[in-house]
Amino acid sequence: MTIEATYKKQMKMAELIAADNSLLSILQRLNIRLGFGEATVQDICTRYNISTALFLEICNIYSFRHYRPHIEELAKSDIANITTYLRASHKFYTEVCFPAIHNSVHNLVKELDDVNRRLIDKFYDDYDNEVNNHFRYEEDIVFPYIESLQAGGKKNDEAYHISKFEDNHSNISEKLNDLKNIIIKYLPEEHSSVVRFSLLNDIYAVENDLRKHSLIENKLLIPLVEIMEKEYGEE
Amino acid sequence: MEKSNKYKILLIEPSEIVSAGISAIISRSPEFTIVQTLSNPGYFNAQNSDIDIIIINPVVIDYNERFDIRSYFGKENLTIVALTQASYEESVLRQYNGCIGIYDSAQRIVQKLKSAVEDATQAPKNDINELSTRERDILTAVAKGKTNKEIADEFNISIYTVISHRRNISQKLGINSISGLTVYAIMNKLVDMSDFN
Numbered sequence: 001m002t003i004e005a006t007y008k009k010q011m012k013m014a015e016l017i018a019a020d021n022s023l024l025s026i027l028q029r030l031n032i033r034l035g036f037g038e039a040t041v042q043d044i045c046t047r048y049n050i051s052t053a054l055f056l057e058i059c060n061i062y063s064f065r066h067y068r069p070h071i072e073e074l075a076k077s078d079i080a081n082i083t084t085y086l087r088a089s090h091k092f093y094t095e096v097c098f099p100a101i102h103n104s105v106h107n108l109v110k111e112l113d114d115v116n117r118r119l120i121d122k123f124y125d126d127y128d129n130e131v132n133n134h135f136r137y138e139e140d141i142v143f144p145y146i147e148s149l150q151a152g153g154k155k156n157d158e159a160y161h162i163s164k165f166e167d168n169h170s171n172i173s174e175k176l177n178d179l180k181n182i183i184i185k186y187l188p189e190e191h192s193s194v195v196r197f198s199l200l201n202d203i204y205a206v207e208n209d210l211r212k213h214s215l216i217e218n219k220l221l222i223p224l225v226e227i228m229e230k231e232y233g234e235e
Numbered sequence: 236m237e238k239s240n241k242y243k244i245l246l247i248e249p250s251e252i253v254s255a256g257i258s259a260i261i262s263r264s265p266e267f268t269i270v271q272t273l274s275n276p277g278y279f280n281a282q283n284s285d286i287d288i289i290i291i292n293p294v295v296i297d298y299n300e301r302f303d304i305r306s307y308f309g310k311e312n313l314t315i316v317a318l319t320q321a322s323y324e325e326s327v328l329r330q331y332n333g334c335i336g337i338y339d340s341a342q343r344i345v346q347k348l349k350s351a352v353e354d355a356t357q358a359p360k361n362d363i364n365e366l367s368t369r370e371r372d373i374l375t376a377v378a379k380g381k382t383n384k385e386i387a388d389e390f391n392i393s394i395y396t397v398i399s400h401r402r403n404i405s406q407k408l409g410i411n412s413i414s415g416l417t418v419y420a421i422m423n424k425l426v427d428m429s430d431f432n
Contacts (some may be wrong), residue, residue, distance in 0.1 A: 066277065115428055119418050126414055178415030185409065186422055 006060045006067065009042040009052050016041065020063040025209065029092035030085070051081045057220060058085065062212050069219040076228060079150050082221045083143045089213055090135045097206045098131065104199035108183075111195070116187065123182075127175045134172050138165075146225055149232070162225045166218075173210045176203055241268040242352060245281070247291040248318055249274045253337060257290065257318065260341040267348055281308035288314040288352065290335065293323055304330045314355040316348065326406050366407060371425060373400045377413060378420035379430060 045052040060067045109117040248254040275295045317331040333351030376386045387394045
């Protein structure tokens with residue numbers, strides 16, 4: 001059985017980026033500055049006060065399609081680091097990725113007839129609301145719950161339980177995927193394709209990123225929180 | 236076919252008993268040989284291997300990737316056969332070149348492997364068909380905001396059938412959300428924009 005190489009803490013940060021440029025977006029959202037010379041992953045993580053184990057898990061999840069995350073590599077203290085990372089990701093999506101897509105959608109609909117313009121505009125606006133609600137729910141309810149749990153008190157929100165999060169965890173890439181197929185397969189094309197190609201590339205990129213994002217939530221965050229909830233339950 | 240030129244099989248099955256049983260049956264056939272067995276797909280990448288056939292229990296595939304089986308192993312022209320102990324959506328199994336059930340006889344298993352190999356040499360699996368008339372009718376009702384129950388009553392079919400139609404529609408169009416289906420329906424003049432204002 002062939003085991004693909006995974007990233008290790010002794011590797012140079014520049015090597016990781018050379019191996020997979022999609023990791024650049026992780027550095028961007030963690031505010032890690034470029035120009036890191038020969039510094040290793042561990043050096044950089046220490047410098048920025050980021051958990052090396054968590055950083056490696058995230059990078060491995062991003063780069064290796066069949067990577068199975070290892071929660072046993074992480075400490076309970078990493079839970080707070082995960083929520084910090086997820087908040088930074090939300091910020092990255094809402095301030096960088098989605099505005100770019102919105103802008104392209106705006107340019108796209110300019111070329112359409114009245115009916116199709118209203119259709120696509122409304123579809124995208126609804127999606128935009130859905131995404132914002134999704135992020136707001138996590139930031140206002142889920143993350144504070146997890147953070148208070150970790151700070152040692154479950155009492156202030158006894159009614160909440162991480163399994164509710166799993167129940168409410170809607171799939172926010174569904175509509176994005178629909179939009180993609182509508183453009184590729186069904187939207188009549190009368191003008192230039194430039195806008196469409198660039199929009200599709202942006203959608204593919206953010207879709208891929210959202211997929212990794214939910215892997216981090218489902219395979220790292222939730223299992224860790226469940227362990228912690230169980231410990232509280234036993235006390 | 237030369238004896239030395241048997242089809243090479245990778246078997247991915249979590250149960251050791253089942254795995255040993257299938258291996259024993261296949262080892263008796265002159266056409267096929269199992270060269271490797273795994274309990275889960277792990278990081279297996281078929282690209283650099285000389286495997287011809289993968290027999291895999293779909294239970295080991297991550298649920299989100301159940302429709303991506305053709306791209307899962309990174310190699311084109313693989314014959315992929317499902318080894319099932321439970322039932323799966325038809326649209327999931329359709330991606331496989333064949334499907335072996337654990338109650339199949341030894342003879343039937345080898346037969347199924349042969350037709351799977353034939354199937355794999357035919358046209359690619361992703362057939363995107365036009366919607367049938369029935370599917371267009373149901374899509375129209377969905378776009379108008381009707382519930383599965385209402386649609387079942389209107390067409391005099393069971394809710395289960397409505398659900399399976401909707402699944403097939405989404406599969407064919409590549410559109411899953413109701414609002415996406417509505418966009419498609421309006422674009423194709425199945426319903427009118429004025430129905431919504």
